[in-house]
Amino acid sequence: MFGAGCLLRALRSCSSAPCPRHKPSAKLSVRDALRAQNTSGERVKVQGWIRSVRSQKEVLFLHVNDGSSLESLQVVADSSFDSRELAFGSSVEVQGQLVKSPSKRQNVELKAEKIEVVGNCDVKTFPFKYKERHPLEYMRQYPHLRCRTNVLGSILRVRSEATAAIHSFFKPSSKMKVSEENFFNVPAFLTVSGQLHLEVMSGAFTQVFTFGPTFRAENSQSRRHLAEFYMVEAEISFVESLQDLMQVMEGLFKTTLMMVLSNCPEDVELCHKFIAPGQKDRLEHMLKNNFLIMSYTEAVEILKKASQNFTFTPEWGADLHTEHEKYLVKHCGNIPVFVINYPLVLKPFYMRDNEDSPQHTVAAVDLLVPGVGELFGGSLREERYHFLEQQLARLGLTEAYQWYLDLRRFGSVPHGGFGMGFERYLQCILGVDNIKDVIPFPRFTHSCLL
C-alpha cells in the first residue's frame, strides 16, 4: 500500500547522498554564481540562454543569462567547444569551475568543462538580433518573446520587486522590524477587487487592502489605459479626515519606491538609461519633498490663470483632463500634488458630502504625479445612513444597495480608502511612456494578442 511512496523517498536519499566518484555539480542561478564568494574552482552547473557569443582563436566566450539578474555570467571555453548551435537565444547547460575572472569587467567567470545545447534558436527568424537595440514599439509586437530582451527583463524584475514592496508595506513580515511608515499591521486580504467589498471588510477589520487585476471595458487607445490592469486598493476605518488617507498614500508611494531603488538598482538604472535619462533626479526630487495639497477650487483657479491654451477649457464643475493634470504638476515644480474636495456632481454616490453649499463638494482626493497625471484616487466614504440613503434614492439605487446601507445601520464608522494603478506607478518610477510596456501581456481595445 505504501510501496509507491518509496519511489520519492528513494530518489530523495539518492540526490542528497554523497557519491564520491561522480560528485554532482551544484546547480546555481546566474545571480548566485555572480555573487559567489568561493571562486577556488568549485564545480557548478548553470542553465540559461545565450546572450552573446565571441569566438577567438583558442578561446570561446559565451554570456549566459537566466533572468535572475540583468548581468550575464561569462563562460570561458576551449575553442573546441565551438559549434553553430551555440547561437544567440539558444538555451544551454554549462558545467565547469567557478573562478576569479582576470578581466575587470566581472569578478567571476565559469571555466567550462561541459556545454550542452538544450534548445536551438533559429537566429534567422528570431525577431531579436544580437547587439541590436530594438525600440519598445518593435518589441511590443512580440509579447511572447520580448521578456527575453534586457530592457523588458529589467522592467519585469522591477515589477516583481515593486509587487513585493507593496505587500511588505501593507503587511510587514512578523520577522521584520516594523517601521512607523509601515502602516498596515493588521489583516490584509487579497480579495475581489472593488472598493465596496473592501468597505464590507472594513466593518470588522480596521485596515484592509487588496492587490490584483481589474478589468475595464474602456474604449481607449491612450498611453495610460489598459482593459486589464493591476490595482492596489486600501480601506481604513476610523479615519478622521483626508489627511489620514493622504499620509498613507504618500507613505505607500515613497516607501515602496525606496525599496525598489535599493533592491534592484541595476535594473532601474538600465531602464532610466534606455528609456528616460534624468529620471533618477526626478525621483529624488519627489522623495525629498513633502507632497503638496490643493483644493479642486484652487486647481481650477490656477488653470484659469494659465497662459497655456487647453483643448478643454477649465471651469468649476467640469472634470480635470490629462492636460490639466500635467499642467498642475508642472505648476507645483514637479512635486506630486493631492487635489481634494471635488464637486459632488462629478463623483460617485458613496463619497462623503462636505456640506459646504453653495459649492457642494465631496471629500475626494486624487494624487497627480509627474509624467503620468492621476496615480491615486480616493475619498472619505459617506458613513452617515441618511446622507447615503438620499444619494441612493436620487439615483433609484436604494433597493440594489440595501446591503451597502446595512453597513451604516450596524456599527457604522468613519472610513475612507484609495486605489493606485500599479502600471501607472511603474510608468512613473521608470519613466516609461507607454503603459503597454510595463505589464507582461497588455490587453486593450481591439488587441489581445495572447
Next chain:
Amino acid sequence: MFGAGCLLRALRSCSSAPCPRHKPSAKLSVRDALRAQNTSGERVKVQGWIRSVRSQKEVLFLHVNDGSSLESLQVVADSSFDSRELAFGSSVEVQGQLVKSPSKRQNVELKAEKIEVVGNCDVKTFPFKYKERHPLEYMRQYPHLRCRTNVLGSILRVRSEATAAIHSFFKPSSKMKVSEENFFNVPAFLTVSGQLHLEVMSGAFTQVFTFGPTFRAENSQSRRHLAEFYMVEAEISFVESLQDLMQVMEGLFKTTLMMVLSNCPEDVELCHKFIAPGQKDRLEHMLKNNFLIMSYTEAVEILKKASQNFTFTPEWGADLHTEHEKYLVKHCGNIPVFVINYPLVLKPFYMRDNEDSPQHTVAAVDLLVPGVGELFGGSLREERYHFLEQQLARLGLTEAYQWYLDLRRFGSVPHGGFGMGFERYLQCILGVDNIKDVIPFPRFTHSCLL
C-alpha cells in the same frame, strides 16, 4: 505657488508636536493593547466594535474587537457610562488607562475614562445575536456582515496569513534568512492568470509564479467549486522529471502550513474547534509523513479491487471522480498522494508525451489530499517542437497557437508547472466543508449576492 502644501506640513507638525496640557492618547490596535508591556496606566485610545456588554451594579464591562486578533480587549468602566447605545455590534472609541487585569482571563484591561459611541447598531434587526452560535449556512446569507463573527474573522485572518505565507515561500524577503525549502529565489510575477502565459515568462526567467483570481463558468453547486476562485500557479524551467515538480508542491504545502500554524494559532484553533474537531492531528499526520506517489494505472487497479461500490465504475482511460480521489487518499492512510502519468486522451495538448505505447500516457501529476481530493494539478510541458506541432495539428489549433510553438523554436527548455486552488487549500487546513466559507464573497452559479 507652494502655499497649499503648507497645510499638510502644518498638520504634520501639529500631530507630532508635544502639547503638555492635552497630551493625546496613543492609538492602539486591540492586538497591540493586549500585548502591551507597559501597563502602568499609560493613556491610550482603542477603536472597534462591541462584542459583549455586561452591566453590574457599579461596574460596566465591555469587550471591544477591531479584527486585529481573535481576542477582544476588556474595557472596565464606571456604571455611570452605561447607556442603551453601548450595544452588541456598536462601534466605539474608548480612551483610558491600560492596566494589569486582576482577572486570570486576561493580562491587560482598559480602565475607561471616556467612551464614545461612533455608530449605533440596531440589535433587533442585526442578523447576529449576542452569545448565540450561528451555523455557517446561516451566516452565508449575510456576506456583507458575516466577517464580524468570530469564526469568519478567524477564517479570514488565516486566509490573510496563508496569502502572506505563499508569497514568502516563492519570494522570501531579502531581509529574511532563506531556508532551503524556499525554492523560488528569482523573479516572481503577479501576472495574468494562466499557465500558457507563465510558460512565456519561463522562457526568460527560470522560476515564475502568479497568485490571483481565476474565473470558471462551471455550472456546479458542489462544495468544492466556485465561479471565481484564487489560484497559485508556478512554472519552472530546466526541470528534469516530475520529481522536481512534486518536491516543490510538497514544499509549498508543508512550508506554508507550518507558517500559518505558527503565525495564527488561536485562529486555527478556533476554526478546528468550531468546524472540525481532530483536524490538528490530521494536519500533523500530513506534515510528518512524506507524501506518496502512485501512477494512474496503479490507482485504477486499487479502485478496481476496492470493496466499495462507486457511482462511476473505475476503468483505465476514464477520469478519476471525487469518490475515487477520496477512496485513494483513505487507502493511503490519509497521507496526501501524488497520482502521476495519466492517459494522453484525458489531458490537454500541452502535456509532455511519455512515449510509452501502447498505454500512451503524459507526464501529468495531481495531488490528492484528505477531505478535499484534488488540490494541485500539474505536468511537464511538451517542449519538443514536433511533438507539440502534431498535437496542435490533430486539434486544428496550429494557427492559433503559432506563438506557443515559437517558444519551442527559440531556445526551448524542458519545463513544467502546477496550479493549486487556494480555497481548497484553506478547506484542507481548516477542515471547512463548504468552499463558500473560506472566501470573503463567494460567486457561484446563479448566485452573486454582492
